[in-house]
Amino acid sequence: MAALEIEHVEKILRGGQAVLRDVSCSARDGELLVVVGPSGCGKSTLLRLVAGLESVTRGVIRIGERTVNELPPQQRDVAMVFQNHALYPHMTVYENLAFGLRVRGTPRARLDQRVRLVAAQLGIEAMLKRFPRELSGGQRQRTALGRAMLRNPSVFLLDEPLSSLDAPLRAELRRELAALHRSLGATMVYVTHDQSEALSLGQRMVVLAGGRVQQIDTPAHVFQRPANRFVAGFVGWPPMNFLTADSFDDVARVPAGQGALEYGVRPECFSARPGGGDDLQLTGRIERIESQGSEWDLELTHRLGRVLARLRPERTLEVGEQIRLWVARGHLHAFDLTSGARVELKP
Amino acid sequence: MKRKRSTGALFVLPALVLLAVFVFIPLIGVLGLSLTDFGVYSLADSANLHVIGAANYWHLLRDREAWQALETTLVVVVVGVPATLFLSLVSALMIESIAERWRGMFRTALFVPVVCSTVAIAISWRYLLNTRFGLVNHLLALLGLGAPDWLGSPHLAILAITIVVVWKGFGYGMIIVSAARKEIPDELYDAARIEGAGVHQRLLRITVPMLAPTLGLLALLDVSGYWQLFAEPYVLTQGGPLGSTTSLLLLMYERGFRWWRWGAASAIAVALTAVMWLFAWVQRHTRAGWRGE
Numbered sequence: 001m002a003a004l005e006i007e008h009v010e011k012i013l014r015g016g017q018a019v020l021r022d023v024s025c026s027a028r029d030g031e032l033l034v035v036v037g038p039s040g041c042g043k044s045t046l047l048r049l050v051a052g053l054e055s056v057t058r059g060v061i062r063i064g065e066r067t068v069n070e071l072p073p074q075q076r077d078v079a080m081v082f083q084n085h086a087l088y089p090h091m092t093v094y095e096n097l098a099f100g101l102r103v104r105g106t107p108r109a110r111l112d113q114r115v116r117l118v119a120a121q122l123g124i125e126a127m128l129k130r131f132p133r134e135l136s137g138g139q140r141q142r143t144a145l146g147r148a149m150l151r152n153p154s155v156f157l158l159d160e161p162l163s164s165l166d167a168p169l170r171a172e173l174r175r176e177l178a179a180l181h182r183s184l185g186a187t188m189v190y191v192t193h194d195q196s197e198a199l200s201l202g203q204r205m206v207v208l209a210g211g212r213v214q215q216i217d218t219p220a221h222v223f224q225r226p227a228n229r230f231v232a233g234f235v236g237w238p239p240m241n242f243l244t245a246d247s248f249d250d251v252a253r254v255p256a257g258q259g260a261l262e263y264g265v266r267p268e269c270f271s272a273r274p275g276g277g278d279d280l281q282l283t284g285r286i287e288r289i290e291s292q293g294s295e296w297d298l299e300l301t302h303r304l305g306r307v308l309a310r311l312r313p314e315r316t317l318e319v320g321e322q323i324r325l326w327v328a329r330g331h332l333h334a335f336d337l338t339s340g341a342r343v344e345l346k347p
Numbered sequence: 348m349k350r351k352r353s354t355g356a357l358f359v360l361p362a363l364v365l366l367a368v369f370v371f372i373p374l375i376g377v378l379g380l381s382l383t384d385f386g387v388y389s390l391a392d393s394a395n396l397h398v399i400g401a402a403n404y405w406h407l408l409r410d411r412e413a414w415q416a417l418e419t420t421l422v423v424v425v426v427g428v429p430a431t432l433f434l435s436l437v438s439a440l441m442i443e444s445i446a447e448r449w450r451g452m453f454r455t456a457l458f459v460p461v462v463c464s465t466v467a468i469a470i471s472w473r474y475l476l477n478t479r480f481g482l483v484n485h486l487l488a489l490l491g492l493g494a495p496d497w498l499g500s501p502h503l504a505i506l507a508i509t510i511v512v513v514w515k516g517f518g519y520g521m522i523i524v525s526a527a528r529k530e531i532p533d534e535l536y537d538a539a540r541i542e543g544a545g546v547h548q549r550l551l552r553i554t555v556p557m558l559a560p561t562l563g564l565l566a567l568l569d570v571s572g573y574w575q576l577f578a579e580p581y582v583l584t585q586g587g588p589l590g591s592t593t594s595l596l597l598l599m600y601e602r603g604f605r606w607w608r609w610g611a612a613s614a615i616a617v618a619l620t621a622v623m624w625l626f627a628w629v630q631r632h633t634r635a636g637w638r639g640e
């Protein structure tokens with residue numbers, strides 16, 4: 001086990017396209033760090049740089065005490081689970097698991113013991129003689145995970161390991177993975193484009209977009225105090241509404257800051273009843289109603305645009321009806337209109 | 348439903364007619380002929396045509412020329428097929444490792460023999476292998492080696508034929524192997540690198556086994572192709588010296604079209620086909636394990 005440090009890493013492709021720009025982040029020894037970002041933001045590239053499959057244009061990558069920039073993949077002591085598992089189709093599950101130890105010339109007895117131990121941990125002992133094409137999606141993913149675990153690497157790199165599975169299985173494997181992480185005590189970097197996965201899994205999360213780090217913090221902090229407009233819109237579902245001050249009924253009561261601001265309100269922070277005295281008020285016409293079980297998603301048009309509100313109304317609502325919603329001032333996020341950076345409002 | 352079936356039949360009809368005219372009817376004809384003593388005398392007077400049962404086949408079993416032809420053909424198959432597969436594999440992998448802009452040129456150069464007429468190639472090689480004026484011996488002389496009589500001595504002649512056959516054939520396999528190699532996902536190699544596999548391990552544990560189904564198919568094609576060896580010895584050596592390069596097909600040709608013994612020639616044709624089918628059957632039923640996806 002070892003810590004992973006990524007300092008000011010830049011990756012510029014031969015064509016001059018910058019995929020990663022000045023990325024710094026670190027995973028402490030034994031930490032599960034989640035990297036989340038939209039498709040194409042450079043998540044896979046970041047893992048490939050750490051694994052040594054590609055070389056950094058600038059910056060330093062350290063694993064434990066070692067700077068690994070110049071080391072080939074096999075000397076970095078990392079293991080990787082690929083986006084679509086990359087199992088060897090011509091080998092059985094057993095051979096897939098054993099591959100790493102076998103190419104390193106591990107004695108047969110020790111290899112066999114290790115394979116069976118890991119297979120038992122993942123519940124795939126019965127599959128050892130099968131070929132990957134004879135496995136279900138979940139079993140393939142477990143095999144890929146097992147292959148990574150077999151050598152007991154310092155750092156695990158997981159590239160959207162669950163993205164090919166359906167939702168219930170994904171949730172199940174995610175819990176298993178979290179448990180596995182605790183029992184192995186391993187350093188893991190877990191990449192996903194699914195913000196809900198990131199919120200539920202990580203001890204800390206790195207939000208990446210356009211090849212730049214947007215925010216590094218615990219899931220709770222990222223959710224409550226997004227560092228900029230992008231993070232605010234990306235993390236949380238349904239996504240945050242963005243409004244200008246004059247969207248609200250009483251512009252004068254909207255807290256102002258320096259320069260032009262944009263305000264963010266999460267759909268679930270609207271309420272159909274006034275709470276405290278300084279709640280802000282917004283009036284709109286209901287365009288669409290969608291049941292979410294115990295809650296309702298309402299789409300309203302207000303004076304300047306549309307908002308989505310998630311409510312638990314006391315009475316039946318109709319499409320076309322005018323409705324008044326309230327937001328507590330404390331639920332208001334504010335961002336600089338030009339830079340998108342978070343602005344703290346005075347309480 | 349009924350109508351659909353007849354419409355379907357209509358669509359396969361042209362293919363069936365072609366197959367019947369060029370494959371099935373001749374096949375049955377040859378089978379029939381092989382049971383007779385049909386020859387040039389029977390053409391003159393059909394009273395000379397007799398059904399002689401399996402006699403042609405019994406003769407074949409005791410025919411030293413036929414056994415020699417079988418040996419010659421087998422040598423070309425047994426030496427030529429592995430050599431072809433090896434060259435196809437190696438050339439495909441090597442071409443991949445050279446700079447992109449030269450790749451097309453090399454690929455074309457190695458593939459040209461495949462599409463050239465066999466006769467033209469054989470004639471060129473006759474010049475190349477000429478004992479006194481040939482380029483091959485000229486080069487050997489530069490290296491200080493002797494000037495062997497390639498097409499004049501039995502052992503060298505069969506070697507020369509095998510070389511020409513392999514040289515003409517491996518380019519095809521190279522293209523097929525190249526295509527199959529591109530189908531192997533890069534991620535498998537990435538995974539193997541991280542797991543600690545070096546260049547050779549990746550080659551032996553991933554590339555070669557992943558290409559195995561393709562190589563198996565190529566082996567089948569090559570065996571059936573070389574089993575029908577004809578044009579190269581026909582042009583280069585006319586089956587000599589001392590019958591050492593007479594392949595089974597060439598023997599059949601000589602029996603049929605030189606000595607006008609069509610019954611006997613048909614028996615050889617049937618035997619050739621039967622062995623080929625046997626081989627295909629064995630090949631189909633013995634490939635175990637991974638067959639590709």
Ligand SMILES: Nc1ncnc2c1ncn2[C@@H]1O[C@H](COP(=O)(O)OP(=O)(O)OP(=O)(O)O)[C@@H](O)[C@H]1O
Binds near residue numbers: 042
């Ligand atoms: N070999 C390459 N050639 C050209 N562009 C590349 C290459 N590799 C990556 N890129 C570019 O780099 C960017 C980041 O790619 P990367 O695969 O890291 O994204 P990602 O965040 O993993 O996306 P996804 O969630 O879809 O997997 C993309 O815009 C992609 O087009």
Ligand SMILES: [Mg+2]
Binds near residue numbers: 159
């Ligand atoms: Mg990716």
